[in-house]
Amino acid sequence: MILELDCGNSFIKWRCVNHSGDAGPIGVVKVLEDIEPAAAGDLVRARLVSVRGEAETAELIAAIEDRWNIHVSRARSVAKLGTVRNGYRHFEMLGADRWLAVVAAYEVAKRACMVVDLGTAVTVDLVDREGQHLGGYIAPGLSLMRDQLNRETRRVRYAPMKPNLQALMTPGVETGDAVERGCTLMMRAYVSAQITSARELLGSECQLLATGGDAPVVADLDGLVSMPDLVFRGLSIACP
Ligand SMILES: Nc1ncnc2c1ncn2[C@@H]1O[C@H](COP(=O)(O)OP(=O)(O)O)[C@@H](O)[C@H]1O
Ligand SMILES: CC(C)(COP(=O)(O)O)[C@@H](O)C(=O)NCCC(=O)O
Ligand SMILES: [K+]
Numbered sequence: 001m002i003l004e005l006d007c008g009n010s011f012i013k014w015r016c017v018n019h020s021g022d023a024g025p026i027g028v029v030k031v032l033e034d035i036e037p038a039a040a041g042d043l044v045r046a047r048l049v050s051v052r053g054e055a056e057t058a059e060l061i062a063a064i065e066d067r068w069n070i071h072v073s074r075a076r077s078v079a080k081l082g083t084v085r086n087g088y089r090h091f092e093m094l095g096a097d098r099w100l101a102v103v104a105a106y107e108v109a110k111r112a113c114m115v116v117d118l119g120t121a122v123t124v125d126l127v128d129r130e131g132q133h134l135g136g137y138i139a140p141g142l143s144l145m146r147d148q149l150n151r152e153t154r155r156v157r158y159a160p161m162k163p164n165l166q167a168l169m170t171p172g173v174e175t176g177d178a179v180e181r182g183c184t185l186m187m188r189a190y191v192s193a194q195i196t197s198a199r200e201l202l203g204s205e206c207q208l209l210a211t212g213g214d215a216p217v218v219a220d221l222d223g224l225v226s227m228p229d230l231v232f233r234g235l236s237i238a239c240p
Pocket of ligand 3 (some may be wrong): 007008117119
């Protein structure tokens with residue numbers, strides 16, 4: 001079994017994959033200690049991608065190696081992987097999660113594609129039909145929007161609530177509804193605009209892929225296909 005880890009700024013996503021490529025469910029944890037592989041005894045190695053700092057990432061790798069006595073391969077943003085070429089001016093500056101999602105998206109789509117990853121930040125990346133990464137966009141994610149309102153205002157306070165996509169067009173009559181609907185509508189409008197722009201730039205046949213913890217908020221938007229394991233797919237290409 002191979003342990004795969006995607007260390008984002010908010011959460012560590014993890015899963016186990018067996019040698020024939022069958023993957024288990026994706027776990028979402030805050031700390032490494034909460035990772036409980038079902039068949040820990042069968043783990044032979046790990047592969048990891050991280051957008052955290054170098055010191056924190058090194059600590060995570062050391063902790064994994066110590067806990068399960070396995071080698072950890074780490075994926076980084078590189079100039080080229082397979083037929084995908086990194087479009088960043090300095091390729092190593094592109095978030096490694098974005099790079100893996102782009103590599104996986106093109107491998108899945110085999111044509112021009114747009115990838116939106118709704119995590120701590122919401123990232124959008126574009127790849128042309130030849131596999132040339134064209135760059136992309138970074139904006140605050142939903143949880144950052146909520147946190148900012150909580151931090152920068154005195155009275156925007158409300159108990160955590162479940163998102164309700166059905167009520168979006170009903171104006172909120174309580175603070176929680178007003179914030180949740182406002183932030184969700186902003187996110188949906190932004191992603192819709194990115195879809196329109198991607199189709200203009202890449203052609204109407206471009207593949208539109210969504211991933212990340214908040215992808216469900218936009219999953220119903222025209223033509224968008226949700227792929228929760230996109231970064232993990234890129235990780236298996238980068239660290240076979
Ligand atoms: N099971 C979950 N646990 C935590 N956050 C979740 C979960 N499902 C959806 N989310 C949402 O996803 C966001 C985190 O997405 P994620 O892609 O894990 O972020 P990152 O990669 O930046 O760590 C959270 O801010 C939250 O709004
Ligand atoms: C933009 C990101 C913070 C997104 O990470 P996440 O939201 O998954 O935590 C990450 O891709 C990153 O640190 N990028 C480096 C800067 C760049 O991509 O230009
Ligand atoms: K992420």
